[in-house]
Amino acid sequence: MSTRVIALALLAFVLGFIFLMASVTWLVRDPLPIVGANQTLLLHSVEIQPQIRTAVAIDGGYRVDLTLTHDGAQDPHALLRPAGGQPIALDAGTDSAGAWSAAGQMTQPGRWELVLTEGTAREVIAFIVRE
Structure with a gap:
């Protein structure tokens, strides 16, 4: 049971990190040349x-x-x-x-x-x- 909790927590962390990196394109609207x-x-x-x-x-x-x-x-x-x-x-x-x-x-x-x-x-x- 504890390995599943650790695996799910790790999965949530990795997916959250990927979502955070992907959201940069929406947060930076008008980058400077x-x-x-x-x-x-x-x-x-x-x-x-x-x-x-x-x-x-x-x-x-x-x-x-x-x-x-x-x-x-x-x-x-x-x-x-x-x-x-x-x-x-x-x-x-x-x-x-x-x-x-x-x-x-x-x-x-x-x-x-x-x-x-x-x-x-x-x-x-x-x-x-x-x-």
Whole structure:
């Protein structure tokens, strides 16, 4: 009798653990995008319309290049900062196609925020930079 109780308790524990691991997909609704060295992350605005599309390209030395593609009537600007920190210095300008572009040096891996501003509208898009 006691071996059956132990077996049922062990079975309940294993099934409970499996259910807990499977439930993570329901608990994490909107995971942050992750980008690493020598990769490009494509982001787009949700609250600012017409949509602003952003390419965040990071090289092997964690130098970042931002490119904002936008509607011709828009005049967007962007800041890049560690979560809750001060923005990093960006050398910004427009390219020949009218897209806003900037370059700067990231200071640390971890959670970062891209702050898009267009007129009075402001949107913060978070992402993670891995080592």
